[in-house]
Amino acid sequence: MNQPAQSWGRFGSTTVSAQQRNRVLRNTYWLLALSMLPTVLGAWVGVATGITASLGGMTGLVVFLAGAFGFMYVIHKTKDSALGVPLLLAFTFFMGLMLSRLLAMVLGMQNGTSLVMTAFAGTAGVFVVMSSLSTVIKRDLEGLGKWLFMGVLVLIVGMVINIFVGSPIWMAALSTMAIGLFSALLLVDLKRIVDGGETNYIMATMGIYLSLFNIFQSLLILLGLTGGDE
Template sequence: MADVNTIRSTTGARATQIDVGLRAHMNKVYGTMSVGMLITALAAWAISGLATTTDPALAAAQMGNGTMLTGLGAAIYTSPLRWVIMLAPLAFIFLGWGALLRRANAGTVQVAFFGFAALIGLSMSSIFLMFTSLSIVQTFVVTAIAFASLSLYGYTTKRDLSGMGTFLMMGVIGLLVAMVINIFLQSPAMMFAISAIGVLVFAGLTAFHTQEIKSTYVAHASHGDQDWLDKAAYDGALSLYISFLNMFQFLLMFMGQQE
């Protein structure tokens, strides 16, 4: 596994160049991820505002908590379209992202990432109908602090975290299966367990992905593979973005106060 020791074993100016490049690469990863989170938040807020109204004349449906929905809101939250919105991000990750990394240039990959962030915002817009704005903000702050601490650990630790990857991905698959089952069972106890395990799994993935991003940069920079590194920054941003987003959603199940 390539790590910071690879930099130290490289002599002279080349080692300094890789070290400086690594810091710039990580700044690009975190910066891209932050812009993606902003796009998601704005898209979710805008869609939730367009989809709700207190004017009964415009309301096409009503949610269980009394929130009135416009025709747009009814189409998003009470029709089969909601399944398209929920599944489209998964299709993008599993079917589209890898192909983009292999075939597209860095600019196209960047646009695709921001488009994905907007799509996630559409799928997450319902949280503004279900939870109070204050609890959403509070959960976001807690998530941001936890994420920063875990990512810093992943960046600075000398421990090899690569062995965690397979175990954590098995945990993600297990969570997806359990969530699908609970759609039919509607068990509060099972949902609590899913939320707790979900926070732990994506906390581990935050540290794991941070170290992986660092190691990938060192390995490719040593061979001067700049074209791949430009796209790898967006790939790393996506990995951390997904970890942050899932930690936030699972924590919101604990901390969120419903409308």
Template sequence: MQNQFDPRTTTGGFDPAVSVGVPRAARDAGLRSYMLSVYNYMASGVALTGIVSLLFAPYAREVLINANGTGLSGLGWLITFSPLAFVFAMSFGINRMSTATLQLMFFAFAAVMGLSMSTIFIVYTGVSIAQTFFAVTAAFLGLSLYGYTTKKDLSGFGTFLIMGVIGLLVAMVINMFLRSPAMYYAISAIGVLLFAGLTAYDTQKIKSMYAYVAGTDMMGKTAIMGALNLYLDFINMFQFLLSFMGDRR
């Protein structure tokens, strides 16, 4: 999503962690502060989504589901696709937007995602939703820690993972017409694996960006966009895993 700010797409092989003339201790402290900002944004976004989803859940059926109870209403479709509009607006407007505007867009996106995801409380029990959330949280922390600490360059996996996500979206559209239970579970299993891999990859990518944005006006913006990437990894992994762990009502 943020390839234009990904150092791995433009560098010639030198270590992105090296900043000439800056003491290592200062670099490390700056990097920790930067990553903490990313994780704070990401965690706040997930928390906001959860709160909005819980509060809106009692009204989700009458607002988002059509009168026949067989699919989404017109407003339901609008709310479902609105988060995508926010993602595109943030990604393509990052150079024109101020940090404050981008921050507002991120939290608006998280709130709309909460409205969209409120339907899970119609389909699954609260206990199974909570169990899946904590399982994904533990997995996310482990995968992100790996991406942050590993010395292995994960950039080679990026193209493969992104192509996998595109293929997954195509398969999901096809299965909207086929309605195959086997294909549904296969998509869910592949989705969990793809976004698990993207969690580690995105974490390393965000870490590598720091050397190129430190001390510039892009630092706050890339922190927000990094948080958006990790947020999407977490939410997608949660939704796909819920297909397996969730107990239907």
């Protein structure tokens, strides 16, 4: 998700660096917006067909992780080719499909539509705040990114444990932890683009998308656990 920062020497003069950073940021935002379309389509297909209804517990987690990491691997390998963008869009369709089981559960609640809209608004709010912070923070955040990645590994272990425990309280705690972790990772990824450390807009888009996806999903879980059917 997070690529190592590159040195300023890769960009030449300050003017060229600024132009390249702006181009990467602009292309990233355009591709991020485009990636929402297959995500929504995948979620709609999943909810409408119930194709992911049986993907619960360990099976669902294995399918999700295998598919997600498989896509991330091939996207990384094709990031500089014409296949990069189509593969990224296919990845976002897959992620929408995987989200559909949770969406169907929440939408089945009396106030489900309101919860989904609240989760969407919360995710958008986090994005706006982190985008603003990325332009004013002067400190290099690469070191923080490495610690956050370790936190994500701990989060995955916690998710596996909770499959067997099945505790709503533990799930709420994991979701809260995920919101904090991926909000911080979003800031790190955005700061890397602003600083010129990421020059590939496909990889930049994937990193930001993953953070936003996990924030939205975690907010949806948390809202479903605490505010459902009110």
